[in-house]
Amino acid sequence: MTTVTAPADERVGRLELIWEERPGVLGWLTTVxxxxxxxLYLFATLAFFLAGGVEALLxxxxxxxxxxxxVSPGTFNELFTTHGVTMIFLAVIPMQIGAFGNYLVPLxxxxxxxxxxxxxxxxxxxxxxxxxxxxxxxxxxxAPNAGWFDYVPLALREYSPxxxxxxxxLGLIFNGVSSxxxxxxxxxxxxxxxxxxxxxxxxxxxxxxxxxxSFSLLFALPPLTIDLVFLELQRLAGFHFFDVAHGGDPxxxxxxxxxxxxxEVYIIILPAFGIATSIIPTxxxxxxxxxxxxxxxxxxxxxxxxxxWAHHMFAVGLPTIAVVFFAAASMMVVVPSTIQVxxxxxTVTMGRPQFKAPLLFIGGFIVFFxxxxxxxxxxxxxxxxxxxxxxxxxxxxxxxxxxxxAVFPLLGGMFYWFPKVTGRLYHEGLxxxxxxxxxxxxxxxxxxxxxxxxxGMTRRIYTYSDDDGWSAYNLVETIGGYVLAAGLVLIALNLxxxxxxxxxxxxxxxxxxxxxxxxxxxxxHYNFAVIPRVSSPYPNWDAEDxxxxxxxxxxxxxxxxxxxxxVASTVKDGYLDDVLEMPSESPWxxxxxxxxxxxxxxxxxxxxxxxxxxxxxxxxxxxxxxxQEPE
Amino acid sequence: MSDIxxxxxxxxxxxxxxxxxxxFVATEATLFAVLVGTYAYLRFQTVQWPPDGIAAPKVTLxxxxxxxxxxxSVPMALASAAARRGLARRASALAFAxxxxxxxxxxxxxxxxxxxxxxxxxxxxxxxxxxxxLLGADHAHVAVGLLLNAWLLxxxxxxxxxxxxxxxxxxxxxxxxxxxxxxxxxACVLSAAL
Numbered sequence: 042m043t044t045v046t047a048p049a050d051e052r053v054g055r056l057e058l059i060w061e062e063r064p065g066v067l068g069w070l071t072t073v074x075x076x077x078x079x080x081l082y083l084f085a086t087l088a089f090f091l092a093g094g095v096e097a098l099l100x101x102x103x104x105x106x107x108x109x110x111x112v113s114p115g116t117f118n119e120l121f122t123t124h125g126v127t128m129i130f131l132a133v134i135p136m137q138i139g140a141f142g143n144y145l146v147p148l149x150x151x152x153x154x155x156x157x158x159x160x161x162x163x164x165x166x167x168x169x170x171x172x173x174x175x176x177x178x179x180x181x182x183x184a185p186n187a188g189w190f191d192y193v194p195l196a197l198r199e200y201s202p203x204x205x206x207x208x209x210x211l212g213l214i215f216n217g218v219s220s221x222x223x224x225x226x227x228x229x230x231x232x233x234x235x236x237x238x239x240x241x242x243x244x245x246x247x248x249x250x251x252x253x254x255s256f257s258l259l260f261a262l263p264p265l266t267i268d269l270v271f272l273e274l275q276r277l278a279g280f281h282f283f284d285v286a287h288g289g290d291p292x293x294x295x296x297x298x299x300x301x302x303x304x305e306v307y308i309i310i311l312p313a314f315g316i317a318t319s320i321i322p323t324x325x326x327x328x329x330x331x332x333x334x335x336x337x338x339x340x341x342x343x344x345x346x347x348x349x350w351a352h353h354m355f356a357v358g359l360p361t362i363a364v365v366f367f368a369a370a371s372m373m374v375v376v377p378s379t380i381q382v383x384x385x386x387x388t389v390t391m392g393r394p395q396f397k398a399p400l401l402f403i404g405g406f407i408v409f410f411x412x413x414x415x416x417x418x419x420x421x422x423x424x425x426x427x428x429x430x431x432x433x434x435x436x437x438x439x440x441x442x443x444x445x446x447a448v449f450p451l452l453g454g455m456f457y458w459f460p461k462v463t464g465r466l467y468h469e470g471l472x473x474x475x476x477x478x479x480x481x482x483x484x485x486x487x488x489x490x491x492x493x494x495x496x497g498m499t500r501r502i503y504t505y506s507d508d509d510g511w512s513a514y515n516l517v518e519t520i521g522g523y524v525l526a527a528g529l530v531l532i533a534l535n536l537x538x539x540x541x542x543x544x545x546x547x548x549x550x551x552x553x554x555x556x557x558x559x560x561x562x563x564x565x566h567y568n569f570a571v572i573p574r575v576s577s578p579y580p581n582w583d584a585e586d587x588x589x590x591x592x593x594x595x596x597x598x599x600x601x602x603x604x605x606x607x608v609a610s611t612v613k614d615g616y617l618d619d620v621l622e623m624p625s626e627s628p629w630x631x632x633x634x635x636x637x638x639x640x641x642x643x644x645x646x647x648x649x650x651x652x653x654x655x656x657x658x659x660x661x662x663x664x665x666x667x668x669q670e671p672e
Numbered sequence: 673m674s675d676i677x678x679x680x681x682x683x684x685x686x687x688x689x690x691x692x693x694x695x696f697v698a699t700e701a702t703l704f705a706v707l708v709g710t711y712a713y714l715r716f717q718t719v720q721w722p723p724d725g726i727a728a729p730k731v732t733l734x735x736x737x738x739x740x741x742x743x744x745s746v747p748m749a750l751a752s753a754a755a756r757r758g759l760a761r762r763a764s765a766l767a768f769a770x771x772x773x774x775x776x777x778x779x780x781x782x783x784x785x786x787x788x789x790x791x792x793x794x795x796x797x798x799x800x801x802x803x804x805x806l807l808g809a810d811h812a813h814v815a816v817g818l819l820l821n822a823w824l825l826x827x828x829x830x831x832x833x834x835x836x837x838x839x840x841x842x843x844x845x846x847x848x849x850x851x852x853x854x855x856x857x858x859a860c861v862l863s864a865a866l
Contacts, residue, residue: 156688156691156692157688157692160692221696221699224695224699225692225695225696225699226692228691228695229688229691229692229695232691233687233688233691234688259695259698259699259702260698260699260702262699263699263700263702263703263705263706264702264706266703267703267706267707267710270805271710271805274794274801274805275801278794278795279795280794280795280801280805281795281796281797281798281800281801282710282714282798282801282802287796287797287798288714288717288718288723288797288798288799289714289798289801290713290714290717290798293710293713293714296713297706297710300706609685609687609688610685611685612685612691618685619685619687621688622834660819664823667823667839668827670833670835670836671835
């Protein structure tokens with residue numbers, strides 16, 4: 042028993058001093074605070090999202106009318122490739138994992154920071170640098186141009202001699218390092234840093250979703266990295282992996298790419314599930330129905346995701362037995378997905394729902410997820426898949442999923458957690474208008490693509506003739522694209538205006554159930570003055586525990602203000618295991634990231650000896666980093 | 673659940689650093705699984721493996737080398753146990769013993785790699801490409817392990833802290849993983865001599 046005599050506000054003041062970071066720009070460059078890093082991720086990913094959005098509008102403008110030449114065919118190739126790469130690797134996944142995961146996971150589990158705060162900073166700086174690396178290529182007129190899945194032999198030196206593909210391959214290897222670091226950090230944070238009392242069965246479903254996503258990243262990124270290393274060894278050093286003449290096989294690229302690529306789809310959708318399961322209980326005013334089943338379904342989706350990759354390759358001539366196996370495996374995904382759809386909809390209908398903007402976005406999410414899921418099932422039917430491969434029907438399907446189902450919860454989540462992050466309320470009326478504009482825009486953009494795909498319009502086509510009969514559909518799609526963009530602009534204006542002029546929100550404007558609503562808005566550097574007591578999956582609805590927190594602060598119990606302290610728990614049961622001294626702000630993560638960036642630039646320009654020198658510098662910087670021990 | 677329980681007993685659960693290394697090893701193991709999978713994939717596309725003009729790999733030396741490296745898991749495990757009991761000197765001595773053997777292994781392995789390069793180059797065909805990529809990836813992991821051990825010895829020279837105890841545990845874990853991967857890679861590469 043610690044005996045403490047100081048009053049509560051003195052303790053809070055001490056925590057402020059201990060956890061405070063350097064002010065100004067330097068503070069942001071050396072920060073290890075997960076909330077600041079989350080915001081850095083958010084702003085960086087929003088910038089990339091804007092770039093990817095502009096590329097999408099250019100694509101739609103080019104396709105608005107038949108025989109159009111708004112951009113050149115070469116630029117068009119660069120546009121659709123860069124659009125895909127940007128949205129997947131630089132916008133949506135890092136926004137989910139880096140921004141939402143980083144900001145919210147420690148708050149939801151009652152932790153003071155991530156398990157490895159400095160590694161967290163390194164993840165962000167590597168991510169930002171990898172994005173800038175790829176976009177440096179774009180601005181030098183060397184944007185990736187062989188499609189986002191970059192099939193060989195097109196991507197080989199003989200057919201793509203420029204540096205475009207090298208920017209793609211090296212940029213994604215670079216990006217992968219950052220994602221692996223982030224995934225390791227999230228797994229360990231969720232395992233070890235939960236507030237004492239939060240056994241796994243009391244952990245928020247959002248954290249289950251992020252845990253499943255992080256595990257998927259750990260096992261899905263290595264195939265991609267190896268595939269890209271093979272490609273670069275072949276392009277830069279003349280190895281033979283993909284050319285038949287020397288015993289290689291072009292299908293090797295596709296297998297490895299989709300062994301990553303399909304789990305990647307679930308990596309994109311799982312955090313969206315997590316956001317949905319955060320917003321629904323709050324606005325339906327009841328706990329999630331079938332909580333354990335939903336948690337298991339989230340994990341199961343991630344797991345099955347590794348056994349279905351070849352359904353992207355049904356048209357390449359695989360053996361029948363392989364095709365049938367992957368078709369059956371793909372059908373299995375229906376089971377955990379349907380469990381969740383029913384759990385979400387039943388929770389809403391059996392609660393007392395308030396259809397505020399965040400819940401509306403989740404409604405949109407469910408609509409698009411079901412529609413995209415239904416068209417997804419058709420790909421498990423081999424003949425339909427073979428007939429629709431590489432048509433706009435596929436484009437329609439995955440945009441309903443990746444935009445409708447993955448981005449809608451992100452937009453809903455931005456409104457839902459806006460008061461937490463800023464301490465201000467957003468404008469409800471404008472938010473609902475923003476929802477309807479984006480909803481109508483999304484439907485108008487992507488629904489006609491199903492039809493036009495079945496009519497035979499192929500993917501990545503530069504232009505078409507009026508005789509094809511696709512003109513009206515394409516015009517509607519383009520108009521839809523601009524409506525969608527208007528909706529996004531309205532959402533952005535609302536958030537900016539509310540940040541400046543919104544009414545103060547207080548700690549918990551929506552009566553949310555999870556721990557992030559326990560702490561003030563915006564949360565202090567140390568997140569929680571008292572490590573909260575947890576005895577259910579919705580701890581903020583347990584009034585007695587929250588009253589106990591207040592008494593604990595008065596008594597000085599569970600405050601941990603002897604230093605830069607956080608608690609570690611046991612993995613399964615969440616028993617208090619250890620009190621940890623956490624690292625403070627450090628310049629080394631950004632220095633390591635800078636060395637790695639130079640290394641990649643030197644590899645790109647084939648200066649291998651100099652690149653080795655920078656690898657050595659990065660190693661020295663890492664040694665210096667670990668010289669500073671948090672004691 | 674009572675409210676203030678800071679355990680007085682020695683810690684029972686594995687620390688975050690150990691879990692971090694576990695997650696890292698999981699992703700690295702996947703990386704090697706993909707490399708070995710590629711080796712098998714390319715092999716079964718080809719009639720002649722290794723192709724004409726490339727001799728089958730030597731068997732005895734790589735097996736002996738891999739077993740010697742695997743044996744360093746013992747001093748590393750003992751070093752980890754010693755560090756947990758607070759015996760800095762003992763942990764250092766064990767890690768140093770391991771480092772000596774690991775360095776000798778690395779020297780011979782690199783020498784072998786270079787002499788292979790004199791006989792055939794990775795640009796020759798798919799067999800040569802995957803052979804060198806697989807071995808190169810393994811040797812790179814050994815090289816990183818050497819750096820980690822050298823860094824560890826430097827730090828242990830000024831005694832043990834909680835941070836360094838976790839470091840010994842995590843680095844020992846890394847070496848166990850590298851040793852197992854080396855055995856697998858060796859078995860995979862030698863399969864061409866069957």
